[in-house]
Amino acid sequence: MNKEEILEKSRMENKNQDERERAVAAQANTYGMLGMAVIFIILFLIRFFVKGGNAYDLFAMYFGFIAVSSIYRWKVLGGKAAAVSAVMMSVITVIWMVLYIIYG
Numbered sequence: 001m002n003k004e005e006i007l008e009k010s011r012m013e014n015k016n017q018d019e020r021e022r023a024v025a026a027q028a029n030t031y032g033m034l035g036m037a038v039i040f041i042i043l044f045l046i047r048f049f050v051k052g053g054n055a056y057d058l059f060a061m062y063f064g065f066i067a068v069s070s071i072y073r074w075k076v077l078g079g080k081a082a083a084v085s086a087v088m089m090s091v092i093t094v095i096w097m098v099l100y101i102i103y104g
Contacts, residue, residue, distance in 0.1 A: 036065065056100035063093040 040062045047055045067089035074082035 033065075033069075036062075054099075054103060056096050056103065060093055060096035060100055063089055063096055067093045 040058060044055050044058055047053055047058065067086065070082065070086040070089045074086040
């Protein structure tokens with residue numbers, strides 16, 4: 001593959017998007033994840049200290065989000081660390097879901 005073919009392929013892959021839009025989208029995802037973590041912590045504290053109950057469902061949702069994110073990262077970027085993260089987060093999610101089903 002020569003330089004022109006590579007450039008053409010890159011243009012086709014990035015059609016209707018520029019670098020700035022991709023950077024903003026990546027930042028938006030990061031801020032969204034941070035916001036979700038803050039809301040999760042607040043809900044967990046309310047559930048645990050105010051309402052007096054377990055938070056298995058909250059943990060399952062939160063770790064499920066991280067698991068799906070890790071799986072996508074592994075699929076797109078590959079790598080051993082991403083694979084380990086994806087598997088670990090998926091297993092943790094399943095554990096929280098089972099605990100919710102049993103002790104809910």
